[in-house]
Amino acid sequence: MPASTSSHPTARLVALDWGSSSFRAYLLGDEGRILERRAEPWGILQLPERDFRGAFDRITAGWSSASAPLAAIASGMIGSAQGWVEASYVDVPAGAEQLARELTPVPGTPIRIVPGLAQRGAAPDVMRGEETQIVGALAAEPGFADGVVVLPGTHSKWVRLAGGRIREFTTYMTGELFSVLRTHSILGRLAPPGGGDPGIDDGAFARGVKAAQHAAGGLGSLLFSARASVLVGDLPAGSSLGYLSGLLIGDELRAGLARGGRPAALIGDPALCARYVAALEQLGIGEVPVLADTAPAGLWTIAQYASR
Amino acid sequence: MPASTSSHPTARLVALDWGSSSFRAYLLGDEGRILERRAEPWGILQLPERDFRGAFDRITAGWSSASAPLAAIASGMIGSAQGWVEASYVDVPAGAEQLARELTPVPGTPIRIVPGLAQRGAAPDVMRGEETQIVGALAAEPGFADGVVVLPGTHSKWVRLAGGRIREFTTYMTGELFSVLRTHSILGRLAPPGGGDPGIDDGAFARGVKAAQHAAGGLGSLLFSARASVLVGDLPAGSSLGYLSGLLIGDELRAGLARGGRPAALIGDPALCARYVAALEQLGIGEVPVLADTAPAGLWTIAQYASR
Numbered sequence: 001m002p003a004s005t006s007s008h009p010t011a012r013l014v015a016l017d018w019g020s021s022s023f024r025a026y027l028l029g030d031e032g033r034i035l036e037r038r039a040e041p042w043g044i045l046q047l048p049e050r051d052f053r054g055a056f057d058r059i060t061a062g063w064s065s066a067s068a069p070l071a072a073i074a075s076g077m078i079g080s081a082q083g084w085v086e087a088s089y090v091d092v093p094a095g096a097e098q099l100a101r102e103l104t105p106v107p108g109t110p111i112r113i114v115p116g117l118a119q120r121g122a123a124p125d126v127m128r129g130e131e132t133q134i135v136g137a138l139a140a141e142p143g144f145a146d147g148v149v150v151l152p153g154t155h156s157k158w159v160r161l162a163g164g165r166i167r168e169f170t171t172y173m174t175g176e177l178f179s180v181l182r183t184h185s186i187l188g189r190l191a192p193p194g195g196g197d198p199g200i201d202d203g204a205f206a207r208g209v210k211a212a213q214h215a216a217g218g219l220g221s222l223l224f225s226a227r228a229s230v231l232v233g234d235l236p237a238g239s240s241l242g243y244l245s246g247l248l249i250g251d252e253l254r255a256g257l258a259r260g261g262r263p264a265a266l267i268g269d270p271a272l273c274a275r276y277v278a279a280l281e282q283l284g285i286g287e288v289p290v291l292a293d294t295a296p297a298g299l300w301t302i303a304q305y306a307s308r
Numbered sequence: 309m310p311a312s313t314s315s316h317p318t319a320r321l322v323a324l325d326w327g328s329s330s331f332r333a334y335l336l337g338d339e340g341r342i343l344e345r346r347a348e349p350w351g352i353l354q355l356p357e358r359d360f361r362g363a364f365d366r367i368t369a370g371w372s373s374a375s376a377p378l379a380a381i382a383s384g385m386i387g388s389a390q391g392w393v394e395a396s397y398v399d400v401p402a403g404a405e406q407l408a409r410e411l412t413p414v415p416g417t418p419i420r421i422v423p424g425l426a427q428r429g430a431a432p433d434v435m436r437g438e439e440t441q442i443v444g445a446l447a448a449e450p451g452f453a454d455g456v457v458v459l460p461g462t463h464s465k466w467v468r469l470a471g472g473r474i475r476e477f478t479t480y481m482t483g484e485l486f487s488v489l490r491t492h493s494i495l496g497r498l499a500p501p502g503g504g505d506p507g508i509d510d511g512a513f514a515r516g517v518k519a520a521q522h523a524a525g526g527l528g529s530l531l532f533s534a535r536a537s538v539l540v541g542d543l544p545a546g547s548s549l550g551y552l553s554g555l556l557i558g559d560e561l562r563a564g565l566a567r568g569g570r571p572a573a574l575i576g577d578p579a580l581c582a583r584y585v586a587a588l589e590q591l592g593i594g595e596v597p598v599l600a601d602t603a604p605a606g607l608w609t610i611a612q613y614a615s616r
Contacts (some may be wrong), residue, residue: 124533125536126535150417174528184491223485228434232430251528253602
């Protein structure tokens with residue numbers, strides 16, 4: 001990589017974690033050390049003018065010079081059909097080495113975008129961004145190289161690793177279901193009017209997790225129980241969102257644990273991971289470690305493979 | 309009941325099927341015969357001024373006279389907390405006789421509202437409106453008095469009858485999930501832009517029904533497969549809504565058949581019931597009869613019990 005001309009004399013790489021709702025940028029030095037980090041709410045769905053170039057220039061201002069720009073690498077929904085330039089999907093099994101072979105350059109910029117992963121066949125599935133977080137988690141904790149890791153989120157991923165590569169995975173729409181049901185369904189209208197955000201009631205969350213373990217009717221009937229329980233006086237209206245969150249996370253854990261067994265780690269936002277940790281403990285599974293902010297290490301690792 | 313002074317000399321009762329999105333009114337004669345029917349899009353969620361009185365007067369214009377108004381009976385969400393006057397819930401088991409004992413008068417009007425049904429205990433559930441459709445179906449076909457009937461809809465109901473009473477039931481949020489996911493989630497954004505309503509692709513619907521029978525991951529992962537299948541090239545984007553509909557109805561049928569066995573009848577909107585019939589046939593269950601428009605017979609029956 002070229003020597004840096006930025007305000008950080010030891011800067012080596014600009015790493016971009018660019019998703020649907022947020023944009024995080026990292027200035028990395030030798031061995032991927034984070035010299036500076038910036039975050040803006042400029043996810044690809046939040047840029048109505050699609051001014052990706054402007055957003056990139058602003059978030060990296062002062063990090064690089066026009067005469068000798070730093071290399072940059074990006075992962076996440078920026079490489080989707082709705083993003084800046086569409087990056088390919090690499091088929092599983094794949095790890096950092098396979099991802100590094102398929103970087104997609106953004107013309108007129110120093111940026112290369114990491115591909116997503118696709119699983120074809122009987123259980124088609126895709127990811128974009130999580131593959132890089134997993135590479136970063138493995139760089140920090142190589143012990144997960146043959147386990148199951150879970151990435152809670154809008155589209156939660158349960159990922160089986162083998163020999164440090166992603167072998168197979170399953171997506172659960174848990175976070176998006178919570179968001180759309182809360183905002184647009186009859187379930188979200190249960191919260192007392194004018195009360196603001198009722199937040200998550202821990203006791204109601206635990207009830208939801210428990211109910212999801214014994215539901216003969218599946219998620220479609222479980223969800224309605226959040227409403228019915230309030231109407232028959234069995235659950236305070238202000239607790240219904242906590243109960244709903246417990247139902248959705250509980251149903252994901254029921255299915256994920258039955259298929260994949262005990263997770264070796266949770267990777268993602270610490271507040272959301274804390275809810276999964278609480279639910280796992282309720283189900284008798286303790287001491288699952290949480291890894292946050294692993295994208296920059298993943299981007300560094302993939303860039304290192306690409307420069308070999 | 310008072311003798312009629314309306315334009316129909318043999319009119320006996322005004323029957324109102326008043327739900328969240330629609331309002332149907334029936335002028336009934338001797339033995340519940342339908343003399344005239346009217347429908348307006350004046351569901352309780354479509355009346356922003358909450359002018360229930362005005363909607364009632366307009367839809368029944370000319371049916372009754374101020375000096376000798378016809379009795380009226382109503383069922384559905386008009387009796388919910390968001391409706392005109394909140395009607396009680398009667399606990400299961402209950403039939404027409406128990407419902408008739410708990411009618412709630414609307415002050416200053418000739419209207420009485422049928423109660424909803426509540427199921428308390430380990431599987432709390434509620435219905436409002438379907439109890440009246442079931443009473444009407446039993447009036448037409450007493451042979452269902454000890455079977456399972458299914459009422460597809462926004463909140464589908466699977467109802468076990470015993471001796472002509474509703475004994476227990478389970479609600480599936482199938483219709484509301486389809487609606488919110490189509491309108492507000494990433495799944496609805498798959499349809500080709502500018503193409504208008506792609507409608508339901510029968511082949512994709514059948515694929516969705518099939519996929520739902522073998523899903524180890526439950527509905528949360530099934531739903532994401534509608535997106536992943538398009539992204540990996542396994543499903544045309546224009547077929548994704550049909551596939552989504554098949555997943556949701558298929559998952560309801562999987563759970564409902566496992567718990568309740570073969571339905572004796574489907575009750576509800578003919579177009580929606582036709583999708584259920586197609587899915588049931590795909591699963592080897594043929595010749596399930598469909599009953600439509602049973603609310604007026606149910607309202608008549610309940611009114612007869614109330615006047616004894």
